[in-house]
Amino acid sequence: MFQYRNPLSSFRALPRWGAAAALTAGVVGLTAAGAAWSATPTAARTSSTAAHTSSSLRTCTVSDLYVSTGRKEGAAGSLYWPVRFTNTGTTSCALRGYPGVSVLDTAHHQIGPAATHSGRSYDTVTLTPSHSASAVVRTTNGPVGGPCLRAGTYLRIYPPASRAAALLPAPWKICSGVFQVGPVNVQGVF
Secondary structure, three states, rough: OEEOOOOOOOOOOOOOOOOOOOOOOOOEEEHHHHHHEEEOHHHHHHHHOOOOOOOOOOOHHHHHHEEEEEEOOEEOOOEEEEEEEEEEOOOEEEEOOOOEEEOOOOOOOOOOOOOOOOOOOOOEEEEEEOEEEEEEEEEOOOOOOOOOOEEEEEEEEEEEOOEEEEEEEEEEOEEOOOOEOOEOOOOOOO
């Protein structure tokens, strides 16, 4: 199990064209040759947050969530980076599907295309207050099958079904034309 820490600690909801929020830590572990990530320790995962939910539970919004990233890890020619969604509200809410993720420069201009979906199936995740789920972004670990784009300064993250984003200071470089994101889940898989 890997432990991650980041010194940045502010967060703010913003519109699609908005300004910076911040980055904090998440706890993730890399398993199965880098293809599966653990969003929380096993004991916490089995007793905590997510479960299938009915459609009556409201969708989490950016104002309900503390969005952060874990530590980048490389495996089998790929670079993986978990994005963690923590419910900071006082009631449960649900996330279902893929977040929107794009790389931005210092002037908040998008670099390259937004992340495509990994294609993995997903379920609705219920986030009770103070609990988390994650999605993992992926690119190649350097110019494996093509060049790398210039490095970005921020990741713009739209939670699933959201029109508002969090902007996280997060250096990221898209390489070989590969930029994917997995669905939000509690198993930490890509």
